[in-house]
Amino acid sequence: MDEFWVFGYGSLMWNPGFEFLERAEARVHGYRRSLCVRSFVHRGTRDNPGLVLGLDRGGACRGMAFRISPEKWDEVIDYLRARELVTNVYLERRVRLQFVGGRRVEAVSYIVDRDHEQYAGSLDAVEAAQVVNVAKGQSGPNDAYVFNTLAHLKQMGIRDHWLEQVAGEVERLRAA
Known part of the structure; x- marks a missing residue:
């Protein structure tokens, strides 16, 4: 392997927690960002998972790629x-990334394990919002996690329409 991404x-x-040589926006095809992992600790409990x-x-998913020395x-x-x-809800996998301009590289990423008990499946925005609106864990309310994620994505110039829909549904539930 010549490069490690x-x-x-x-x-x-926005919080990688490790040193990197380069950071660049990239897209992975065949996968999407989703609120598909039940949180039993940080954003919910076992009785009321977030x-x-x-x-x-x-x-497809736009995100950030980091090149490591x-x-x-x-x-x-x-x-x-x-x-x-930590709970093995993610699988370490190599994915193909595409950068703006077309360059392609392989990178390590963490994909949800669909066979894990924490996998919530494909929820629509209304279903996800109903969970997010009421769940709370050790790291705080689940809705704060969603709104914080969207704020960071916006700062990076990345739109996630589905996550925006979830947030909109949470706001609708609050107003009701």
Whole structure:
């Protein structure tokens, strides 16, 4: 492997937690950003799970790619595994990224395991909003997670129409 890239689609985009040589917007095809992971701790409880992001099959996802220096490869992969594989709801996979301009590279990313108990499946925006609106965990309310994610995506110039719909439905529920 000549280069080591990491693809982030959620908090990793604005809070990677590791050193990198280069950061660039990239797109992965065949996967989409989705609130498809039940959160039993940080944004919900086992009795009232919240929803957090996963990279699920279908569509495409804009995110951030990070190029790691060769001397940091082991350190970064160890860090990512400790961060992302706590409950094993994600699978470490190599994905093909495309940068603006067409350049393509392989990157490590974390894809939701559809066989894991925390996989919530494909929810529509209304279903996701109903969960997000009432769930709360150790890291705070689930809706704060969604609104914070959208704010960061907006700062990066990345639109996620589905997540925006979820937020809109949460606001509608609050107003009702």
